[in-house]
Amino acid sequence: MASLVGSRVERKEDKKFLTGKGRYTADINIANQTYAVFIRSPYARAKIKKIDASKALKAPGVVDILTGEHIAQDKIGGLIAGWAIRSEDGSEMKCPPNPPLAKDNVNFVGDPVAVVFAETLDKAKTAAELVKVDYKVLKAVTSLADAMKSEVIHEGINKNLCYDWLLGDRQKVKEAFDKADRIIKLDIINNRLIPNAMEPRACVVDYNTASEEITCYTTSQNPHLSRLIMSAFGGVTPENKLRVIAPDVGGGFGSKINLYNEEIVCSWAAKKIEKPIKWVAERTESFLTDTHGRDHISHAELAVTNDGKFLGFKNETIANLGAYARVFGTVTPTYLFGPCATGVYVMPAAYSNVKAVYTNTAPVDAYRGAGRPEATYTIERIVDKAALELGMDPIDIRMKNFPTEFPYKQTLIHQVDSGDYVAGLEKAKQMADYDGFADRKKDSESRGKLRGIGVSTYFEACGIAPSAVVMSLGCGVGLWESSEVRFNPTGQVTIFTGAHSHGQGHDTTFAQIAADELGVPMENIDIVHGDTDKGTFGMGTYGSRSLVVGGIAIVNACKKIVAKGKRVAAKMLEVSEDEVEFKDGEFVVAKSNKKKTIEEIAFACYLPGSRDSDFKSPLPEGEEPGLKETSFFDPANFSFPAGSHIAEVEIDPDTGDVKLDKYTAVDDFGTIVNPTIVEGQVHGGLAQGIGQALTENAEYDANGQLITASYMDYAMPRADNFPEFQLGFTCTKATTNPLGVKGCGEAGSIAAPVTVMNAVINALDGREIQMPATAEKVWRACKENKKSETEAA
Amino acid sequence: MKKISLQVNGKKIVKQIPEHTTLSVLLRDILNLTGTHIGCDTSQCGACVVRVEGKSIKSCTAFAVDLDGSKITTIEGLASKGQMHPMQEAFKKMHGLQCGFCTPGMVMSAIDLLKNKKNPSDQEIRDWLEGNICRCTGYQNIVAAVKEAASKM
Numbered sequence: 001m002a003s004l005v006g007s008r009v010e011r012k013e014d015k016k017f018l019t020g021k022g023r024y025t026a027d028i029n030i031a032n033q034t035y036a037v038f039i040r041s042p043y044a045r046a047k048i049k050k051i052d053a054s055k056a057l058k059a060p061g062v063v064d065i066l067t068g069e070h071i072a073q074d075k076i077g078g079l080i081a082g083w084a085i086r087s088e089d090g091s092e093m094k095c096p097p098n099p100p101l102a103k104d105n106v107n108f109v110g111d112p113v114a115v116v117f118a119e120t121l122d123k124a125k126t127a128a129e130l131v132k133v134d135y136k137v138l139k140a141v142t143s144l145a146d147a148m149k150s151e152v153i154h155e156g157i158n159k160n161l162c163y164d165w166l167l168g169d170r171q172k173v174k175e176a177f178d179k180a181d182r183i184i185k186l187d188i189i190n191n192r193l194i195p196n197a198m199e200p201r202a203c204v205v206d207y208n209t210a211s212e213e214i215t216c217y218t219t220s221q222n223p224h225l226s227r228l229i230m231s232a233f234g235g236v237t238p239e240n241k242l243r244v245i246a247p248d249v250g251g252g253f254g255s256k257i258n259l260y261n262e263e264i265v266c267s268w269a270a271k272k273i274e275k276p277i278k279w280v281a282e283r284t285e286s287f288l289t290d291t292h293g294r295d296h297i298s299h300a301e302l303a304v305t306n307d308g309k310f311l312g313f314k315n316e317t318i319a320n321l322g323a324y325a326r327v328f329g330t331v332t333p334t335y336l337f338g339p340c341a342t343g344v345y346v347m348p349a350a351y352s353n354v355k356a357v358y359t360n361t362a363p364v365d366a367y368r369g370a371g372r373p374e375a376t377y378t379i380e381r382i383v384d385k386a387a388l389e390l391g392m393d394p395i396d397i398r399m400k401n402f403p404t405e406f407p408y409k410q411t412l413i414h415q416v417d418s419g420d421y422v423a424g425l426e427k428a429k430q431m432a433d434y435d436g437f438a439d440r441k442k443d444s445e446s447r448g449k450l451r452g453i454g455v456s457t458y459f460e461a462c463g464i465a466p467s468a469v470v471m472s473l474g475c476g477v478g479l480w481e482s483s484e485v486r487f488n489p490t491g492q493v494t495i496f497t498g499a500h501s502h503g504q505g506h507d508t509t510f511a512q513i514a515a516d517e518l519g520v521p522m523e524n525i526d527i528v529h530g531d532t533d534k535g536t537f538g539m540g541t542y543g544s545r546s547l548v549v550g551g552i553a554i555v556n557a558c559k560k561i562v563a564k565g566k567r568v569a570a571k572m573l574e575v576s577e578d579e580v581e582f583k584d585g586e587f588v589v590a591k592s593n594k595k596k597t598i599e600e601i602a603f604a605c606y607l608p609g610s611r612d613s614d615f616k617s618p619l620p621e622g623e624e625p626g627l628k629e630t631s632f633f634d635p636a637n638f639s640f641p642a643g644s645h646i647a648e649v650e651i652d653p654d655t656g657d658v659k660l661d662k663y664t665a666v667d668d669f670g671t672i673v674n675p676t677i678v679e680g681q682v683h684g685g686l687a688q689g690i691g692q693a694l695t696e697n698a699e700y701d702a703n704g705q706l707i708t709a710s711y712m713d714y715a716m717p718r719a720d721n722f723p724e725f726q727l728g729f730t731c732t733k734a735t736t737n738p739l740g741v742k743g744c745g746e747a748g749s750i751a752a753p754v755t756v757m758n759a760v761i762n763a764l765d766g767r768e769i770q771m772p773a774t775a776e777k778v779w780r781a782c783k784e785n786k787k788s789e790t791e792a793a
Numbered sequence: 794m795k796k797i798s799l800q801v802n803g804k805k806i807v808k809q810i811p812e813h814t815t816l817s818v819l820l821r822d823i824l825n826l827t828g829t830h831i832g833c834d835t836s837q838c839g840a841c842v843v844r845v846e847g848k849s850i851k852s853c854t855a856f857a858v859d860l861d862g863s864k865i866t867t868i869e870g871l872a873s874k875g876q877m878h879p880m881q882e883a884f885k886k887m888h889g890l891q892c893g894f895c896t897p898g899m900v901m902s903a904i905d906l907l908k909n910k911k912n913p914s915d916q917e918i919r920d921w922l923e924g925n926i927c928r929c930t931g932y933q934n935i936v937a938a939v940k941e942a943a944s945k946m
Contacts, residue, residue, distance in 0.1 A: 010885055017893030018881040018900065020828015020868035027827035122811075198832045198840060198894040198928050250830070250894030251928050283833040503892030503929045676888045683931030684891065711837035711926065719919040719932040748931075 004512040004522060005739070008676045012522075013507040022248040025202040025217050030276035033204070034063045036266055037124040038279070039114040039131050040288070041106035044140035044360035044704020045153065048104060048133065051114055056130035061123030064273050065131065066265070067114040068103030076100060076268050077233045079259065081325035084474040085334050088166035088353070095162065096154035096358070098324040100234070100264040106135070107153060107323035108362050109704055110288030112261050117273060140360040140704035144297055144320045147357040153323070160358045162321055162330065167338040167412050168314075168351025176312030176349040180303035184386045190374045191771045192295035192320065192698040193691075194714060195367045197502075199250020200281040201290065203263045205270040213241050216267045219256050220246040220530075221500050222540020225327075225477070226259040227532045234264045237271065246530040249502035253688070254366035255290040256502065257542050258327045287709040292698055293367020295320035296333065296374050300341075302382045308390050308397045312349040313411075315341050315378055319356045320364050328366035328542075330356060335473050336371030336461075336543075339413040343379035344421050344459045344642060345401040347411045360704045366542060368688055368749040372460040380456040380754040381761075388766050394455045394758070395429060402457075406732070414461050416640045418732040424666050425457055425644040431728050432646035432664035440648070450651040450782070451661075452763025455644070456755040462743045463639030463734075464543030480634035481545070482536045483553035485514065485561055487627040489606035491599030492524040495557075498538010499550030500530050504745065505677045506546060510554055512673055513547075513739065517558035519585020519598055536630060544641070544743030547673065552737045553633035560629035565601045571620045572596055572604060602627045639734050639742040643667035645755040651763045653786075656779025658694055658760060660721070665751065666728040670742035678744050679727055685748020686725055691717040692749070693756035697772050715772075797861045801826070802870025816852035816860060817841045820867060828868040828897050832926070839925030842898035843867045849905035851898075851924075868897035871904075879945040880904050880938070889938030891929035899925045903939045912943050 016022055053065040079098040086092060102113050114131055118124035141150040141160060148159040177183060203218040214237055220226050223244040231239040249256060266277045281289070296319050303312040319333030328336075338352035387397040402421040410416050429435075437453045444451035464470070467478030484496040495514055499506060511525040518525075528534050538550070562582050569587035570577040573594045580587050588595040596604075604618040605627040619625065648662040665682055672678050695715035699708045708714040733740030753771060760773045767785055769777045798807045801824060808823060817834075820826040820843070829852055832840035836854040843852045844866040871878035880900050883889070890896040899922065906913060906921040913921065918939045919932065927935060 011888065013893075014885040014890060015877070017890055017896050018868075018877060018884055019872055020826065020897055022828070022893045024827075024830070024894065026831070027821075029822075196928055197892070198838065198926065199830070199892070200832065248893065251892040253928070280831075283835065283838075505891070680888050680891060680930060680934055683933045684929045685931075687931030688928070710835065711833055716926050716928070718926060719922040719936065720916075722919075722932060724915065724936075725931065725933055 004515050005671065005673050007512065007674065009508055009512055009522065009674055011505050011508045012511060013505065024199055024248045024250055025204055025219050026280045028204045028217050029278065030204060030206050033276040033278045034117040034119060035121040035124045036277050036279035037116045037128045038112045038262060039116065039128050039133065041102070041109060041111045041113055043106060043135055043137050044109050044142065045138040046106050046135035047138065048102060048106060048113060049136055050134040052132040053114065056116065056127040059123070059127040059130055061119035062127045063117040063119065063275060065114060065116050066101070066269055068099055068101040071099055071101045072103055074268065075235060076264065077235050079261065079324065079326060080229060080233050081330050082327035082476050083331035084476070085163045085165055085330045086474070087163045093163040093330060094157045095325045096157060100261040108360050109706060110285065110362060111323065115265055115269065117269065117277060142359055142361060142700045142702060142704045144295060144318055144357065144359060147359050148355070153358050153360060157358065162325060162356040162358060165334050165354045166351060169349060170351055172349040173312045173314050173351050177303045180311050181306040182304050182389065184302040184304060184382055184389060186300045186382045186385055188298050188378060188381055189770045190294045190296040190298065190377055191692060193293040193367055193696050194287055194698045195253040195255035195290060195293055196716060197251030197253055197255055200283055200286045201256065201260065202280040203266050204276070204278045205266045206276045207270040207274060209274060213243060214267050214271055215243045215245065216263060217245045217247060218263050219249050220244065221252040221256045221502060221542055223500065223530055224498055224532055224538045225540055226263060229259045230264055230267060236264060236268045244532045246500055252502045253368045254293065254370055254542060257366055258291055284709050287714065288706055289362060291326055291363050291365035292322065293364065294374060295364050298378055300378050300382050302386055304386050304390065306390065308392050308400050310345055310347050310401045313342050313347050314350065315352045317354045319354055320361065321356050321358055322361045322363040323358060324363045326363045326365045328370060329363060331475070332366050332371045337375045339410065340372045340375035340460060341378055342411045343376065343383065344457050346403050350411045352412070361700050368685060369746040370543065372746065373689065373750045373753055376456065376458045376750050377754045380458065380758065384758045395425060395434065398425060398455065398457050414640065415637060416459065417637060417735040419459065419640060419642050419668060420730060420732050421457060421642060424642060424668055424730045427728050427730060428644035428646050428664055428666040431666065431726055432662065434646060437648070444650050450653055450763040452649050452759040452761070454647045454755045454758030454762055456751055456758060457644045458751045459640050459642035460746060460750050461638040461640060462544035462746060463548030463635055464545045465638055466636060467634050477539070478634065479539055480632050481550040481553045482538050482630065482632045483550065483557050484535055484628065484630045485554065485557040487561065487602035489603055491602055493518060493520050494526050494528060495554055496528045496535025497550050497554060498535065498540065499546040500541045502541070504541065504546055509547060509673050509677060510551060513551055514554055514558055517555055518561065544745040547741050548639045548737060548743045549633060549635055551741065552739065553631045555738055556631035556633055557629045560631065561627060564627065564629070565598055567620050567623060568601050568605060568618060569596045572618045635736060637736045639736065641667060641669050641742040641744065641747055643747055643751055645751040647755045647759040649756065649759040649763055651778055653782040656775035656782060658773050658778055660690060660694065660723055660756060662723060664726045665748065666730060667744070667747050668730045668732055669744040670731060670734040671740040672729065673741065681744045682727055682748045683725055685746060686752045687717050687722060689749040689752025690722065690756055692771055693753045694772050695721065795858050797858055799860065800864045802867060810857055812858050814857045816843065816855040816857045819857040820852060826867050826869050830894055830897060832894065839902060840895050840898040842901040842925065844901055844905065847908065849902050868900060880942040883938040883942035883945065887934050887938040887941050889930065889935045895925060895927045899927060899935060903942065906939065907943055907946055
């Protein structure tokens with residue numbers, strides 16, 4: 001039987017999506033459901049003086065109106081930060097309470113203060129207009145640069161500072177810098193982004209008055225964790241009375257990792273009003289209240305020798321947490337960022353210092369790449385600047401500083417098990433026709449255009465993550481994954497996984513790996529995910545972890561199935577266990593024609609006896625009936641995908657328009673299970689990364705109003721923004737899991753922003769501009785360049 | 794309330810609806826055709842594209858009462874006798890979808906393109922689909938799917 005791992009299998013899930021039969025949360029309706037409309041703060045920072053819902057309560061069709069007072073009375077807990085980060089001085093981070101409905105203070109535009117439930121959506125919206133909220137408006141803190149000098153937002157959190165964190169050794173860095181021929185300095189802004197999954201957030205909640213069970217359908221990347229938080233911290237109801245179902249979910253990109261206010265409120269309220277509740281976000285609510293991404297201001301320095309060797313690196317960052325610290329909010333700018341900020345290079349000394357601050361903006365949390373795009377942006381910009389200042393080729397300076405022997409102990413934390421950075425960059429250089437750039441530049445210039453080329457090399461720590469490591473770093477939970485592999489008596493297989501698919505194609509990829517392990521045709525394998533009542537606990541999907549952690553749990557459970565199958569086959573074939581070999585779905589005895597298929601074994605496990613068998617069981621003594629195995633896989637290490645990307649842009653100096661002309665990505669994801677799906681993941685990540693570099697920017701005004709709260713104002717990349725991407729792969733297998741897989745979901749969004757910006761800045765002869773490289777900024781830079789040229793002449 | 798009569802995916806429908814009912818709400822909430830998605834409700838994302846009298850429109854911004862008497866095709870109406878439409882087949886073959894949320898609108902727009910132009914270039918496909926936002930695919934395999942469908946239709 002040919003291996004399915006490595007094959008371009010078409011996706012099993014596609015037909016339902018293509019025929020309109022996907023079932024997303026907003027598609028679900030429950031008889032007699034009420035419709036929820038949330039009343040949100042129109043101010044970025046204010047005190048709630050009074051909420052008067054009396055008139056609204058009398059409006060037609062209104063079932064109930066609940067506020068933060070009701071939440072407090074029922075002792076419903078709030079949203080939490082998932083990671084506790086310590087400051088350099090050893091003190092614990094400072095987090096404000098984040099009640100599901102604000103009672104006393106609102107801290108960003110969109111912070112919910114009350115909720116209306118009515119018989120129809122129209123009636124709920126009409127009634128919501130009648131709820132009077134009296135606010136005392138306070139001065140909003142919206143500037144990240146000034147946040148530490150501004151008024152204190154949350155009582156007791158001085159300087160609006162959550163933590164002042166350090167990773168690395170300041171003294172060693174100082175010594176390295178003292179020895180340097182040259183110090184390269186860089187000031188950068190990592191622009192704030194809005195993830196914008198195309199499916200707006202939603203929840204539909206049902207309460208069963210007989211069983212007292214709450215069922216919450218929701219748009220989540222990790223329903224088990226949502227249930228845990230809602231139960232353990234929200235106090236909504238015990239876990240055994242709460243079922244969270246994330247059905248088909250229309251993209252997440254990190255924004256659906258968090259449990260949100262609306263899910264807690266609707267789950268709590270459904271029990272309170274004893275009616276089903278449906279809530280679907282409008283797009284503007286998504287813009288305002290989905291967690292945002294990035295938003296750093298950094299100053300970095302790189303110490304180099306005159307011949308381009310790196311001696312040390314330091315980084316000082318202010319990271320925006322927004323109004324509250326959420327699940328991955330505090331770890332994204334620290335442990336997901338700092339260790340990767342030294343890039344793929346041998347860096348004898350380094351530190352990263354991050355001050356995370358609160359502002360009156362939407363909470364900032366993990367967004368595709370989470371910390372690693374920011375890290376890669378910092379190091380890869382400064383490396384390019386070093387090459388420029390030293391008069392070196394950007395590829396040569398990188399090659400000079402690559403580690404070449406693996407495993408490689410990276411400067412800060414990570415032990416990188418495998419990689420070949422030289423091979424990746426060589427391949428990218430060939431594929432991108434790097435040497436032909438000079439001719440293409442001439443051609444562009446002959447048409448009055450500027451042309452630039454940009455290179456970046458990255459590694460990332462993903463496959464999140466070894467529990468003991470992350471818990472020692474402050475994570476509140478372990479990040480293992482579980483799976484259960486269940487044979488039916490008639491031979492089909494159902495696999496339950498704690499990972500969640502919201503576009504990644506798990507139904508296909510997971511079935512491919514299980515088909516190889518079990519020798520069962522893929523079409524006989526179903527993957528079940530997204531329902532806390534189906535399967536064991538799981539940690540969900542983010543951090544390129546589904547295959548690397550969840551997939552391995554499936555492999556391990558399959559191996560247990562095969563082990564039991566061998567024992568049963570040995571008994572049935574009347575040989576010893578070590579005479580039985582398992583291959584392509586059959587248990588065979590060498591040099592004989594004795595064999596049993598895995599389906600026959602499954603059947604015997606469920607029906608252990610027969611009319612003619614003389615009371616003899618096919619099962620060895622002590623063996624339980626049934627064929628079902630569970631595995632919890634906790635990885636021994638992170639995984640470390642890496643790659644080299646090269647972009648070329650052409651700029652019209654008269655308009656500032658940047659055209660991305662060529663993009664080459666060469667990535668090393670270890671073993672690739674389904675090349676088609678992996679390419680799709682890379683394409684999508686690239687599009688988001690290029691969006692960050694060229695078009696996307698979340699912008700608040702001085703009063704804290706989000707002025708990019710629709711697709712007319714927030715420039716989502718569209719089909720006509722991209723060239724055809726050229727993808728290539730190299731492969732060094734991960735040594736820490738049996739498949740050798742490393743994860744691929746975030747690579748594109750990690751590498752692309754800096755690759756494109758290096759190309760833009762190269763076209764601008766080294767003049768630095770900040771992301772996004774909009775026409776206006778580029779046009780101004782072109783004008784400045786022209787002015788300098790004229791002055792020089 | 795107003796009575797309207799429509800032909801949806803070949804079936805005659807007569808309904809009493811509030812005048813402000815948009816076509817997307819009629820399809821999703823009244824006819825239970827939830828394949829048409831609402832991504833923004835303001836004509837900015839394209840997830841709700843359906844065909845009315847053979848032309849693609851954004852159903853979130855059309856009043857159903859204005860379309861009285863029209864023939865409407867939604868994503869649910871493309872397959873016939875269990876056979877997917879060539880555009881659906883092409884999206885599957887070329888991996889032109891991931892989470893599937895923008896997909897129905899994307900497929901409907903793409904079919905409209907091929908009605909207007911038989912063998913569009915990559916650039917023409919990208920320009921045509923400018924009104925449909927996809928956050929997952931980076932559009933590359935959508936373009937490939939439309940080209941694949943063009944070779945079959």
